[in-house]
Every structure is written in structure tokens, then in C-alpha cells.
Amino acid sequence: QIVLTQSPALMSASPGEKVTMTCSASSSVSYMYWYQQKPRSSPKPWIYLTSNLASGVPARFSGSGSGTSYSLTISSMEAEDAATYYCQQWSSNPYTFGGGTKLEIK
Amino acid sequence: EVQLQQSGPELVKPGASMKISCKASGYSFTGYTMNWVKQSHGKNLEWIGLINPYNGGTSYNQKFKGKATLTVDKSSSTAYMELLSLTSEDSAVYYCARDDYDKGFAYWGQGTLVTVSA
Numbered sequence: 001q002i003v004l005t006q007s008p009a010l011m012s013a014s015p016g017e018k019v020t021m022t023c024s025a026s027s028s029v030s031y032m033y034w035y036q037q038k039p040r041s042s043p044k045p046w047i048y049l050t051s052n053l054a055s056g057v058p059a060r061f062s063g064s065g066s067g068t069s070y071s072l073t074i075s076s077m078e079a080e081d082a083a084t085y086y087c088q089q090w091s092s093n094p095y096t097f098g099g100g101t102k103l104e105i106k
Numbered sequence: 107e108v109q110l111q112q113s114g115p116e117l118v119k120p121g122a123s124m125k126i127s128c129k130a131s132g133y134s135f136t137g138y139t140m141n142w143v144k145q146s147h148g149k150n151l152e153w154i155g156l157i158n159p160y161n162g163g164t165s166y167n168q169k170f171k172g173k174a175t176l177t178v179d180k181s182s183s184t185a186y187m188e189l190l191s192l193t194s195e196d197s198a199v200y201y202c203a204r205d206d207y208d209k210g211f212a213y214w215g216q217g218t219l220v221t222v223s224a
Contacts, residue, residue, distance in 0.1 A: 033210040042201060042214040043151070049208055086151055090210060094167035095141075097151035 002027050004087050004098035012104040019074040021101040023065075023087035032070040033088040034063060037100075043086065047072060079105050108132040110202050110215035117221045118192055126218045128185040128202030135183035136160040138204050141211060142176065142187045146198045156205075157185060192222045 003026040013019045023032060034047035045054040047063040050070065060075045074081055082105045087098040113127040128140065142154040155166035157176040164176050173196070175188040185202055199217040206212035 031208075035211070039148075042217055043203075043211070044214070045210055045212050048210045052209075054209070054212070084149075088151075088210065093165060094169070095153040097153070100149060100151075 001094050002029060002089050002092050002096055004089060004096055006085075006087060006098035006101045008101060009099065010102045010104070012106045013074075013077040014106040015077055015079065017077045019077050019081075019103065021072050021085060021103070023070045023072075023098050025068040025070070025089060027092070028067045029089040029091040031090065032063065032065060033090060034072050035086045035088065035097075036083045037086065038083045046085065077105065081105075108204065108213045110204060110213055112200075112202060112215040112218045115219040115221070117223065119224055120193055120222055122192055123188060123190045124192065124220070125186050125188045126200055126202075126220070128187075128215050130183045130185065130204070133204075135178075136180060138206065140176075140178070140185045141203045141205060142174065143201045143203055143211075144170075144198045145201065145217070148199075154187070154200075159185065189220065192220075194222050196220060197222045 005024045007022050031050045035043040036046045037043040051063045062073050084100045084102045086100045109131045111129045116124055118124050136159045139156050139158050141156045144152045154170045154174050157164045159178045177186045199219050201217050202215040203211040204213040
């Protein structure tokens with residue numbers, strides 16, 4: 001199966017700071033998907049097909065990458081962005097998730 | 107509005123089996139694949155499998171073959187996941203999630219907490 005490794009596992013950022021988190025795949029995937037999850041809530045779709053923002057996602061978010069290396073970037077951190085972000089590949093059964101990056105606000 | 111309403115929390119004994127339901131509304135139930143996802147310890151997400159409500163076709167994560175069985179009832183727009191021979195390792199929150207073609211898992215149920223304990 002394709003293993004997705006997210007880094008860092010935990011990070012914190014100040015309001016206004018640029019944030020970048022990465023997702024590395026053990027084999028090449030066609031696209032990457034990202035989900036945001038806050039405590040006691042279900043995951044929410046965040047980015048699909050590597051770089052497309054899901055409905056309602058602020059424009060300060062962006063996604064990029066190809067092959068085995070993908071990233072999610074926040075251009076300017078806001079308090080509401082504090083959450084855990086998971087990457088997911090949908091290229092190969094089983095459809096695996098990364099271990100998550102927990103983003104905290106400083 | 108698309109909604110996925112899951113059944114409530116369950117406390118089950120080791121060795122027992124149980125079934126979680128996911129009632130869909132707000133869209134054509136047979137038009138989209140339904141997935142099931144396990145979240146353990148509030149963190150790790152694992153894809154269990156999917157079912158095509160149109161024809162009942164399924165695809166499973168090999169890890170969950172023999173552990174989970176996916177079915178649907180088209181008449182009530184409800185998807186089901188039966189979990190078999192439960193152990194403490196099966197204690198987790200289970201989600202149903204509808205995909206949206208290339209947009210990934212676009213809609214999620216609220217999750218069902220399953221606790222396996224004697």
C-alpha cells in the first residue's frame with residue numbers, strides 16, 4: 001500500500017505567519033487530497049485534485065505538488081486555521097491517509 | 107442539502123458483532139459511492155472500503171476483509187457497515203463519507219463511536 005508521511009506532526013504559527021506542511025508518498029500518486037479536522041468534528045474536505053480548494057475554503061490556502069511530494073500552504077495564518085490536516089491519496093487501493101499535521105496558533 | 111446521519115454510539119462486548127447505519131438525504135443515493143473510514147485514538151484515519159449503492163458492488167481495504175461488511179438499502183437510502191468478531195482494536199469512531207467524483211470525500215457523517223469492552 002502507499003504510505004503517506006506528513007511533516008511536521010506538530011507545528012505552531014503566529015497570526016499572519018506563512019505556514020507550509022508536507023505530505024510524502026511512498027510511491028507516485030496522481031493527485032493529493034487534504035482534509036481539515038477540528039476536535040469533536042468530522043473531517044472536512046479542504047483541497048482536492050492537489051490544488052483545488054473545496055467549497056468555502058479561504059483563498060489563503062493553497063496546495064501543490066506532484067509525484068511523491070505534496071504540500072499545503074497557508075499564506076497568512078489565522079486563528080480559525082488551527083486544526084489537524086490530513087492528506088489522502090485516492091490513486092491506489094487502499095486509499096490511505098497520512099498521520100496528520102496538527103497546527104496550533106501561537 | 108446533502109446529509110449523512112449515522113446511528114448512535116455503541117458499547118459492545120468482545121466477540122460480538124454490530125451494525126452501523128448511515129442514512130443519506132439531499133441527493134440521489136444511487137448516484138454516488140459511499141465510503142467508510144475508521145479513526146482510532148482520535149487521530150489515525152483508515153479507509154475501510156466502499157460500496158456502490160446502484161449495484162451493491164464493493165471494494166475493501168484488504169486489512170478489513172472479514173472484519174467489515176458493507177451493504178445498502180436503496181429503499182431507505184441507507185448504507186450499513188457490519189463489524190464482526192469485535193476486539194478492543196476495533197474501538198474507534200467510524201465515519202461514512204460520500205465521494206463526489208474527483209473531489210474526494212466531499213460529505214461526511216457525524217461519526218459513530220464504537221467501544222468494545224466487557
